[in-house]
Amino acid sequence: MVWKRKDLLGLRDLSAVEIEHILDTAARLKGIFDRPVRKVPALRSKAVFTLFYEASTRTRSSFDAAAKMLSADTYAISPSTSSVTKGEGLVDTVLNLEAIGADAIIIRHSCAGASEMAAGTVKCSVLNAGDGMHEHPTQGLLDMFTIREKKGSLQGLKVVIVGDILHSRVAKSNIWGLCKCGAEVVLCGPPTLLPPEMAAMGATVEYDLDRALEGADVVNVLRLQLERQAKGLFPSIGEYSCLYGLDADRLRRAKPDALLMHPGPMNRGVEIRGDVADGERSVILEQVRNGVAVRMALLYLLLGGAEVAVD
Amino acid sequence: MLLIRGGEVFDADSGVLKRTDILVGDDGLIAVIGPDLEAGPGMEIFEADGLAVVPGLIDMHVHLREPGFVNKEDIRSGLEAAAAGGFTAVMAMPNTSPVCDNGAIVRYMYDKASGVDGARLMVCGSISKGLQGKELALMGEMVEAGAVAVSDDGRTVMNAELMRLALQYAGRFDLPVITHCLDEELAGGGAMHLGPVSLRLGLRGIPGSAEDIIVVRDILLAEEIGARLHIAHVSTLRSAELVRQAARRGCRVTAEVTPHHLTLTDEAVEGYDTSTKVSPPLRSEADRVAMIKALNDGTVGVIATDHAPHTVEEKAVEYDLAPFGLIGLETALPVLLTLVHSGTVSLECLLTAMSAGPAAALGVTGGRLATGLPADITVIDLNEEHTIDPASFRSMARNTPFAGWKVKGRAAATIVGGKVVFRR
Numbered sequence: 001m002v003w004k005r006k007d008l009l010g011l012r013d014l015s016a017v018e019i020e021h022i023l024d025t026a027a028r029l030k031g032i033f034d035r036p037v038r039k040v041p042a043l044r045s046k047a048v049f050t051l052f053y054e055a056s057t058r059t060r061s062s063f064d065a066a067a068k069m070l071s072a073d074t075y076a077i078s079p080s081t082s083s084v085t086k087g088e089g090l091v092d093t094v095l096n097l098e099a100i101g102a103d104a105i106i107i108r109h110s111c112a113g114a115s116e117m118a119a120g121t122v123k124c125s126v127l128n129a130g131d132g133m134h135e136h137p138t139q140g141l142l143d144m145f146t147i148r149e150k151k152g153s154l155q156g157l158k159v160v161i162v163g164d165i166l167h168s169r170v171a172k173s174n175i176w177g178l179c180k181c182g183a184e185v186v187l188c189g190p191p192t193l194l195p196p197e198m199a200a201m202g203a204t205v206e207y208d209l210d211r212a213l214e215g216a217d218v219v220n221v222l223r224l225q226l227e228r229q230a231k232g233l234f235p236s237i238g239e240y241s242c243l244y245g246l247d248a249d250r251l252r253r254a255k256p257d258a259l260l261m262h263p264g265p266m267n268r269g270v271e272i273r274g275d276v277a278d279g280e281r282s283v284i285l286e287q288v289r290n291g292v293a294v295r296m297a298l299l300y301l302l303l304g305g306a307e308v309a310v311d
Numbered sequence: 312m313l314l315i316r317g318g319e320v321f322d323a324d325s326g327v328l329k330r331t332d333i334l335v336g337d338d339g340l341i342a343v344i345g346p347d348l349e350a351g352p353g354m355e356i357f358e359a360d361g362l363a364v365v366p367g368l369i370d371m372h373v374h375l376r377e378p379g380f381v382n383k384e385d386i387r388s389g390l391e392a393a394a395a396g397g398f399t400a401v402m403a404m405p406n407t408s409p410v411c412d413n414g415a416i417v418r419y420m421y422d423k424a425s426g427v428d429g430a431r432l433m434v435c436g437s438i439s440k441g442l443q444g445k446e447l448a449l450m451g452e453m454v455e456a457g458a459v460a461v462s463d464d465g466r467t468v469m470n471a472e473l474m475r476l477a478l479q480y481a482g483r484f485d486l487p488v489i490t491h492c493l494d495e496e497l498a499g500g501g502a503m504h505l506g507p508v509s510l511r512l513g514l515r516g517i518p519g520s521a522e523d524i525i526v527v528r529d530i531l532l533a534e535e536i537g538a539r540l541h542i543a544h545v546s547t548l549r550s551a552e553l554v555r556q557a558a559r560r561g562c563r564v565t566a567e568v569t570p571h572h573l574t575l576t577d578e579a580v581e582g583y584d585t586s587t588k589v590s591p592p593l594r595s596e597a598d599r600v601a602m603i604k605a606l607n608d609g610t611v612g613v614i615a616t617d618h619a620p621h622t623v624e625e626k627a628v629e630y631d632l633a634p635f636g637l638i639g640l641e642t643a644l645p646v647l648l649t650l651v652h653s654g655t656v657s658l659e660c661l662l663t664a665m666s667a668g669p670a671a672a673l674g675v676t677g678g679r680l681a682t683g684l685p686a687d688i689t690v691i692d693l694n695e696e697h698t699i700d701p702a703s704f705r706s707m708a709r710n711t712p713f714a715g716w717k718v719k720g721r722a723a724a725t726i727v728g729g730k731v732v733f734r735r
Contacts, residue, residue, distance in 0.1 A: 012511070089628055111629035112513035113583030132631065134513025169513060200507040 010135035042305035066295035140173025163222030318359025339728035367399025367687030372615035379408025390429030397722030414452035462489035492525035548601035620708030
């Protein structure tokens with residue numbers, strides 16, 4: 001297929017064909033990891049800016065690595081050391097980055113819709129690296145890539161997503177993407193973090209984790225933001241862990257070959273037990289590696305990179 | 312003298328349009344209403360053939376931003392915008408800076424309005440000093456200066472005891488108390504209506520119950536002490552039902568609905584256009600349909616715009632960071648006429664809710680055309696097709712979700728006290 005989009009804002013906007021195309025491209029580019037020189041000239045002279053208004057380890061460095069492996073020049077803007085501290089707004093910030101020569105701006109922001117707003121402002125590409133509680137499409141894609149790589153296809157798989165669904169942009173991108181590609185998505189968490197209206201996105205809502213896990217092909221455990229407890233969304237970390245923490249016993253309810261995923265950063269002993277996170281079903285670190293491949297694919301497609309010969 | 316000739320004049324008693332003439336005296340009062348009036352020497356003639364001539368429209372809920380926020384709007388631009396939208400009178404809310412909580416500010420506002428060729432100004436004072444919800448504002452002094460109602464609009468009086476005292480004290484002046492209903496804890500920093508759309512867009516939601524709980528609280532308080540209560544911008548199905556039941560019990564409660572809650576839903580937030588960010592938020596389709604029903608059955612007898620100007624810069628930010636509010640003075644009539652043209656609401660119902668309804672809720676003159684009454688008259692071309700273009704607004708603000716709407720009908724002229732203050 002011919003890629004036409006300027007931006008990547010969310011998976012809700014994409015078709016199944018587009019998603020598969022991104023994943024196919026990522027699969028080809030992942031081969032670069034195995035080369036003696038892990039760099040191809042596909043995006044030489046392209047300027048990629050990361051503009052992160054929220055903290056990040058994985059996503060930012062992963063985008064940075066992906067851009068560098070494709071020979072793009074990368075620039076990291078941090079609001080704490082930029083004119084944002086002088087009150088410069090998002091619109092002016094992205095306009096200035098474009099004037100400096102940005103071909104792509106990768107934005108993480110605490111406000112939903114921030115990257116959509118930026119995309120409507122500039123002519124260069126905008127990639128959403130997480131906007132508020134809305135979407136985190138590259139995480140969704142790398143989760144799907146990991147599942148597809150291990151299972152061959154997404155069609156008909158039962159994927160259980162456990163945790164704070166309400167506040168999770170990762171969950172939302174996963175729901176849109178997985179449902180479009182034929183997977184069955186089951187959401188699980190306490191009702192205060194999982195409103196029943198979430199079912200309108202195409203997933204099933206289940207409040208009992210043991211029932212949710214029956215016959216699962218994939219279990220994706222979300223990070224619990226501990227400060228939610230102080231806001232009264234659940235009574236204690238301990239009770240959360242009892243009801244919704246994943247341990248080895250519980251995991252046995254899933255299929256024997258079920259994959260265990262987590263977008264990080266983990267609270268070991270809260271939403272997931274350390275032995276499970278490090279166990280044989282865990283693909284958590286492979287997710288991180290695949291994240292680089294998926295982000296290479298996106299930069300490559302959005303910036304119209306030169307043909308990469310991958311054998 | 313002004314002779315309005317050949318128009319289709321709205322008769323509030325029968326609710327129909329009838330071709331007749333209106334002669335306005337030099338005192339600004341209606342002198343004669345009747346067919347085929349003779350034009351005399353020196354008379355100004357207004358040819359109203361094919362136009363509807365109706366009682367002046369009254370908007371009892373606008374924010375004119377002066378004093379304090381004249382970068383958004385001022386009394387002059389607001390009253391001119393009102394006239395351009397067909398309104399002959401508007402009531403300005405007190406969330407200015409300083410807050411309109413004493414007689415001096417009320418007088419200052421009337422002073423600013425004098426000499427403006429626009430709608431009449433009515434001033435609404437605050438319920439509490441500084442809108443702080445702690446102590447009663449100087450209601451007696453404000454009434455003396457000409458305030459016609461009190462409200463802490465924009466904020467909810469969260470202390471039920473203070474609200475009860477306000478209703479009691481205002482009763483001394485037969486002053487309507489207007490309540491803005493939104494429980495602040497339940498609203499919880501939300502940016503839009505809580506529902507499937509807010510979950511999809513990742514925006515924090517404001518549940519319908521945040522409104523309903525205060526609506527029922529204030530109805531119970533007013534009922535207990537027999538006070539007069541007006542509920543601002545009702546937006547939910549349950550609130551409408553609560554008002555309906557209260558009115559049935561004989562409670563002295565009136566309510567208003569905005570044009571945007573009659574025509575838009577939370578789906579309009581898709582795309583994060585900050586001109587859709589408003590309080591109370593755009594609700595679900597079920598709520599919108601309930602508001603239409605409440606308007607049609609008389610439960611809600613007032614349409615008010617909640618005209619809330621903001622600068623382009625203030626709205627050109629992330630959705631979460633944008634201020635609440637949208638403007639309505641120059642879009643209300645054309646947008647609401649779409650409901651008439653589609654057969655959803657009758658013209659009689661619309662005109663009543665935009666004139667006699669607010670006049671009754673406030674206890675002011677207006678809402679009918681009759682000999683001896685002030686000649687506050689709106690002339691409407693019901694069929695003029697046009698596209699809503701914010702660039703043409705008299706208002707200083709542009710924050711409307713209706714830009715680009717193809718509509719039919721708008722004010723052709725606005726007459727205040729016999730003077731044509733606006734003519735297209």
